[in-house]
Amino acid sequence: MKIGIIGSGNMGRALGVRLASLGYEVLFGARRLDQAQAAADVAGAGAQAGDTDAAADFGDVVVWTVRSSDPGEVLSDPTLLDGRIVVDLNNRDYATDVRQGHWFGEAIAERLQEAAPGARVVKALNTIAMETFDTAPETLRAAGAQSFVAGGDQAAKAIVGEILGDLGFEAVDLGEGAAAFRAAEALGDVIRLVMIDGGRGGRAHLGLSVLPEPDLASIGPRAPSNYR
Numbered sequence: 001m002k003i004g005i006i007g008s009g010n011m012g013r014a015l016g017v018r019l020a021s022l023g024y025e026v027l028f029g030a031r032r033l034d035q036a037q038a039a040a041d042v043a044g045a046g047a048q049a050g051d052t053d054a055a056a057d058f059g060d061v062v063v064w065t066v067r068s069s070d071p072g073e074v075l076s077d078p079t080l081l082d083g084r085i086v087v088d089l090n091n092r093d094y095a096t097d098v099r100q101g102h103w104f105g106e107a108i109a110e111r112l113q114e115a116a117p118g119a120r121v122v123k124a125l126n127t128i129a130m131e132t133f134d135t136a137p138e139t140l141r142a143a144g145a146q147s148f149v150a151g152g153d154q155a156a157k158a159i160v161g162e163i164l165g166d167l168g169f170e171a172v173d174l175g176e177g178a179a180a181f182r183a184a185e186a187l188g189d190v191i192r193l194v195m196i197d198g199g200r201g202g203r204a205h206l207g208l209s210v211l212p213e214p215d216l217a218s219i220g221p222r223a224p225s226n227y228r
């Protein structure tokens with residue numbers, strides 16, 4: 001499968017390098033060609049470099065690692081994203097948005113989907129620190145690593161789920177629509193608060209646990225209620 005990386009900074013480089021090591025065909029795209037080439041050099045494994053248009057054109061799956069939700073700022077032609085699965089792993093700015101409590105506005109993924117209606121946007125990996133891609137997938141799997149996913153295109157989400165599985169993450173589906181995109185980005189805010197303000201550091205991980213089934217013998221069953 002061909003993966004085009006839009007933006008070859010920390011996340012783009014780290015994720016692309018790991019994907020290339022797993023046998024994916026990767027083209028690193030950046031507005032500075034030297035940056036894209038440096039990432040491709042780190043990856044080896046036949047990884048290529050080009051501009052952002054080249055990455056969008058190349059990928060069956062395009063990984064959007066630039067925070068801008070305006071494809072017109074990043075690509076010469078936003079329709080380059082038409083039909084592409086676009087993995088949006090962005091979070092809003094920590095200092096100006098998260099720590100100031102500006103939560104639950106329109107999500108980056110929501111705006112990106114509106115601006116590129118032909119793209120198949122899937123939110124994923126935004127709760128995962130870039131250093132995590134240095135860890136072998138089997139180690140992540142054994143640790144129960146998970147990535148939340150959100151998006152309305154079920155087939156696209158399934159393909160992203162397979163890629164996440166190769167990387168060592170179980171996909172936890174948040175559903176679709178604005179609520180799912182906003183929830184995914186809120187989780188990106190939560191994990192950064194835990195890592196940074198909560199002092200847990202970049203190895204902290206946000207995942208879903210399922211508790212044992214209760215028999216309710218001691219407290220009785222749930223009664224009908226108007227509250228959900």
Ligand SMILES: NC(=O)c1ccc[n+]([C@@H]2O[C@H](COP(=O)([O-])OP(=O)(O)OC[C@H]3O[C@@H](n4cnc5c(N)ncnc54)[C@H](OP(=O)(O)O)[C@@H]3O)[C@@H](O)[C@H]2O)c1
Binds near residue numbers: 008066068128130131
């Ligand atoms: N780092 C993490 O651990 C992590 C984890 C989860 C999610 N995220 C999210 O992932 C996103 C990227 O983070 P990062 O750590 O990779 O940041 P980064 O190292 O600063 O990389 C971002 C890259 O985006 C490029 N870029 C920005 N605007 C662009 C534009 N209009 N056109 C083309 N390229 C553009 C920048 O290019 P220039 O260098 O040319 O400016 C830069 O190389 C953020 O939304 C962040 O919240 C990061």
